[in-house]
Amino acid sequence: MQNKMSEYASLLLREGKVDLVIGYEAGSESGTTRPFIACSAEDAARLVFEPARCVHNLAVYLYKKELVSGKKVAVTATIPVAESICRLAVEHQLDSLSPLVLTCGEEGSVRQWESPYSELAEFVAAHTSPSSSTAEEQLARLEAMSREERWRFWTDALSPCVKCYACRAACPLCYCTRCIVEVNRPQWIEPWPVPLANVEWQINRVMHMAGRCTGCGACARACPLSLPINLLTLHLQRAVKKAFPDDGKGGNVLSTFRPNDEDTFIR
């Protein structure tokens, strides 16, 4: 499987079909991988592709203008990466780039997907794996707590946060060029890392993900303090699906509405 992907990428580069292949190479620790951008057929020999070991979400590179602008780009995609790409396409973030998406089937052959990614979306839907059981357990434990306990849990759990914004940088869907935490008139969230501001930052981040988050877990994996911030997105993902089961496939649940949406909480 691994060789096939690098052979395929090398062919694309040699034939000049693409200028860049965004993929993975072996990491410095054995068994790990890290993102790697192949620019030539020789580079492509370094590419590896094993979905179990390739955990970084490469979709995040597809809107880095300094990297992809004016280039023809291919990206090797695990299922979570492909899912993020489909979401980016729905949000018109890939309209000018239209990258080639390379996936691997069970039989080990490379498949190539082009814009529009509607078939890729079907492929992804057929291959999505359920979220990890540990995350499910933690989520169930939190949901069973009283509200006061949850507040204590989150203010404690997020208090070590140093506001490095790695969660934002790692997320393929956090692509605003100007984030509200970089705006200081008004200062929406205090910039120093204190528990309340940390909680507010996460509420803000997660709320902007409502109905968009694909649950790839890149935010929590990027967190240098291993804070359980993916539980927030996971919970919200569930809540959105429950409240608006039939919406959001072609857009964002929050930019549309139905006249009969829930209003039991409104007096």
Place this chain on the structure above:
Amino acid sequence: MEEIKNTAPFEPKIVAFVCNWCTYAGADLAGTARLHYPSNVRIVRFPCTGRIDFMLLLKAFSGGADGIIVSGCHPNDCHYTSGNFHARRRWVVFRDLLNFVGIDVRRVRFSWVSAAEGAKWAELVDETVRLIRELGPYTEYKRAAAYMEEHDHAE
């Protein structure tokens, strides 16, 4: 040193985010009709409920509010046709998230108050103030907000 005790009863601070076209006019009507309602509410006027960013609600809490009212036009009455429908969706999701984080959602009250419903506005404020009085000051949030003062780096 003798401690000065604050013996005054708790007066809730309520921030109301209202839309210009319905609820603000409704609150105005309550005033011109000489209706009595508690003075604990600070009204902030917005062009539309659709404009009320969820960050404003967090900002109100961190600024010391004990309760929040969000109110606008009834469904199908929006001056901009669909602003309140969009807002309603946002609040469905936001309330759920607040509850998951452990913020007391009883302190955030949503309502539709039309320009003709001065009495409903007065009732809404009255009810909210009564509820927040029962719940007491929102110390949980304030304690978290006061972390900087408590953990002064003087040591």
